[in-house]
Amino acid sequence: MKPITLFYFVFSFSVFSFAQQDIVKDTTRRxxxxxxxxxxxxxxxxxxxxxxxxxxxxxxxxxxxxxxxxxxxxxxxxxxxxxxxxxxxxxxxxxxxxxxxxxxxxxxxxxxxxxxxxxxxxxxxASMDNALNLQRNREPMPNEDIVIVLSYKNTKSYTTNGKFFLFYNEAKYKADNFNLIETRPYHNEKEIEDAIVYASKFDSDVYYASADDNLLSLKVKPQDTTVRKNLPQTLDDAKFAYRNSSQLRFDNMEPNEERHVFYSLKTTKEMLKDTSAIISVRGVYVPDNSYDNHHVKDMEMEIVTSHDPNKMSSNASFLNYRLVRFKKPKFKIRFQNNGEGPATTIRLETDIPDMFDKSSIEVLDMYPKVKICPKYDVAYSCLDTAYTAKQAIFTFKNIYLPGSEQKNVKAYDSTKGFVKYRLKFSDDFHKKKTKSRTAIIFDKNEPIITNYSTTRFLPGISIGVKAGYNSFADLKNSESYFLGATISPYKSHRWYWQVELLSSIHKYDTNTEIREEFIDDGAVGIPYTQRTTTSRSYSNIDWEIPVLVRYNVNNYIGLGTGIIGTVSVNEKQKQSVLIEQFEGQGADLFLFDSRTTNEEVTESFTNFRKGFLVEATAGFARIGPSLGARYVFNLEDDYNYLQLYAIWKF
CATH class of the missing domain: 2.60.40.10 (Immunoglobulins)
Structure with a gap:
């Protein structure tokens, strides 16, 4: 081997090996x-x-x-x-x-x-202000583990035996968000394997959230830790809202004693991919088995792909457009002071998409806990709300929020805060994706920009009823009426698909065929002229399947184009043949014989046609009634036609 060839081989192999090593990824977990x-x-x-x-x-x-x-x-x-x-x-x-x-x-x-x-x-x-509390070690990330701590306290003046439940995996989501890996109790808590027995008695020495036995349904509004009475109702509602649960009982709990149970859960790969979505778990605590008095606590969590204390999230990630008119989506802005000193003013400049009504903002909760600012300047701590054309601005005034790098600050939770609010939809809003984020400003520092919180609508289904008339200009005595149904996404904003099934009755005649011939075969005895006149008429039941892409220009005008396939599911053909025989040939012939034959033929699923179409509609473009005109270009001769119709979408 020549030296230069050997050098080239060694060099190439080295480069190849280096390249292979360079692209190997370090998959070792820290x-x-x-x-x-x-x-x-x-x-x-x-x-x-x-x-x-x-x-x-x-x-x-x-x-x-x-x-x-x-x-x-x-x-x-x-x-x-x-x-x-x-x-x-x-x-x-x-x-x-x-x-x-x-x-x-x-x-x-x-x-x-x-x-x-x-x-x-x-x-x-003592660390608990309430009888029941839920905490987590961090926000859930897809395919990662999370620890939920259920803390419960005996607020009675005597030793109690009771039970508690943790409900998880909300039924409104198709896929599970969590798998329960391990439960770690430390006070001899045991799993409840038997059916729950209700006491049907109530300890009257407590405060109730309602004076009536019929409580507000948890399906409608999550409950806080106020004492509730109707335990069967609470558990039924929790089972309706969540697919999975853990049930434990405890014994011999001393007055004012606090206990904690640790649940290790693995978030699934199928967890909601929307990293601004809010999910929840629910705890139910029955302090004393002798009574049905109980506490309920919901804990909301935000799905993340990285751990960022400054975040915006919403429970309106996916909405049903048919049902949102009177709903009030909730949003939450979280923040953390990562400075070396306390913050006294925190300004949250959050985007409000046009589909929401800014004036309807209602602050539900906040931390630090302060009053709402009046319209005049005050010296105490408060939360002010102001508006611009596209934003709502929340400002914490005269507060003290320590920094995470501040000396003698041991608990990072004390450096965090949030604002939780809800608002209504505007009177006229469209079905389109929106996104918003927040600029967080601590005192006079540079703003920190959060992630985008998105709001999407589920496609939904809109069924339409359609009827009209087909005009075939190239067919003789054509008469065609149709009735059908359409399916499309519900109330789409601009572009959307639409599929139809139309059944039509179509009657028409073909052009009359006349054929003359001179016959001199001697069978009749004299040469003669024979004229054959053939007439055909059709009576069909046709099925049409158009597939369209449509575009709403505005609330009233829509355009569409697509392809169409048509088949005659039942074709009835009537044929009449008139044969006339005349002496000799030329003009002024003498008719000496005539006869007529009629024939009827029926076929099924025949005469398949295909083509493309364009159309326009005027009326209520997204939902409700409208009128339309469609022109169909068939790839077969004589089958182009104009369709005039009325449609009502539901």
Whole structure:
């Protein structure tokens, strides 16, 4: 082998190998580990997490930690200190969430620790204001895990035995959003395998949300943690709204005792792809089995593809256009102060699409919790709402929201806030996709731009009834009437498809055929002229299947074009043949014989025709009645025709 050839071969192989190595992707999942050290009767925990990959243009990336200590307690602090009540072995779990980071959250192996410095008389600080609470370690991402904590408290003055439920996977979505992987109770809670037995008794020593036994249906409005009475109704409504549930019972719960149960769920690949959508789970807590008094708590979560504390979301991701007229979609703007100091003014400039009525905005909830600002300046904390042509502007005034990088701030949740609001649709709005986002401004800093929150409408189905007349200019004595049905998306804004099935009765005659011939065969005895006159008439039942693309110019004018196929499902042909015989040939012949024969032939599914069409309609273009004219160009001779019709879409 020549040296130059050898060099070329080695060089090519090296380049090929390098290229192969260069395109190999690192599929190794990042990991975080748990570190701990003893500090007297406390144990300090620390997360050893991988370096963050900053999202370009986003605020500084950071981790938030969720710790489960293995004894039924948890913490959201970055480096918590834990005091255990009993010596022994505990399994500690950590979920580190990467905010403003590219990629998935790191995974962490549970770590077993041995505790020898427990404090028997240590009492955990009370953390619950209500009898029932739901929390999560982070927002759900498709194909990732999430932890939901159901916390319940005995607000009675005596020891109780009761039960609680967690409902998940909303029935309004076709695919499941979660698979329950593991339930971790720490106070001997047991699964309920038998049918629920209702006490049908009520503890009158509590406040009820309603004085009546017939409560508002949970199908209509999610409930808060106010005490409810009608447990069968609550459970029936929850089973209607959710496909799956977990049911546990507990015993011997002391007065003012707080307990926590941890649910590990795996989000499915089929989880809603809309990253501005809001999904929910529901908790139901029955403090005492002797009574049907219970608490209900709904927790809303926002589907994300990356963990960004500044986010806009909505429960109006997919709407049924037929049913939205009197609905009020909800929107939520979340934000977090990532600065080194507190924010005193927070301005949220959010887009309001034209399909919504800005003046109908109703603030449902907020954090920090403040009053609505009056029309004059005040010195206390409040939330102001102003409007521009295309935006609503929410402004928190005179508040104190600490920064995540601020000294002595341990709980990241205290640096977060939100505004939740709802609004009505405009009087005249169209079925089209909208999107909106928010500019978040902390004091005088540069704005942080959120994701887009989208609103889409389900296609829906519109059925139409159509009738009219077909005019065949090239056919003799043509008479054709039709009746049919149409199907199309409901009340489309501009472009849409439409399929029709039309049945018509069509009668017409063909042109009369006359044939003359001179016969001199001697059979009659003399030469003669024979004239044959043939007439045909048709009476057909035709089926037409047009497939169109239509465009609504405005509310009243529509245009369309498409293809059409037609078949005669029943064709009845009548043929009349008149034979006349004349002496000799030429003019002024003498008729010496004539006879007529009639024949009738019926065929099925014959005479298939195909073509294309154009049309225009005037009236109510999207729904309701309209008049139309269509011209069909058939690829067969004599079958072009004009169709005039009336249609009503429902």
């Amino acid at each position: 990991t975080a580990s748990i570190e701990h050290k003893n500090l007297g009767n406390q144990i300090e925990f620390k997360a050893n997490a991988p370096e963050l990959n900053q999202i370009a243009g986003a605020p500084k990336a950071f981790y938030t930690n969720f710790w489960e200590f293995g004894d039924g307690t948890f913490s959201k602090e970055k480096e918590p200190k834990k005091t255990y009540k009993r010596n022994g072995d505990y399994t500690v779990r950590l979920w580190a969430t990467n905010n403003y980071d590219i990629g998935k959250p790191p995974v962490t192996r549970p770590k077993k620790i041995k505790v020898n410095n427990a404090t028997d008389d240590y009492k955990d600080e």
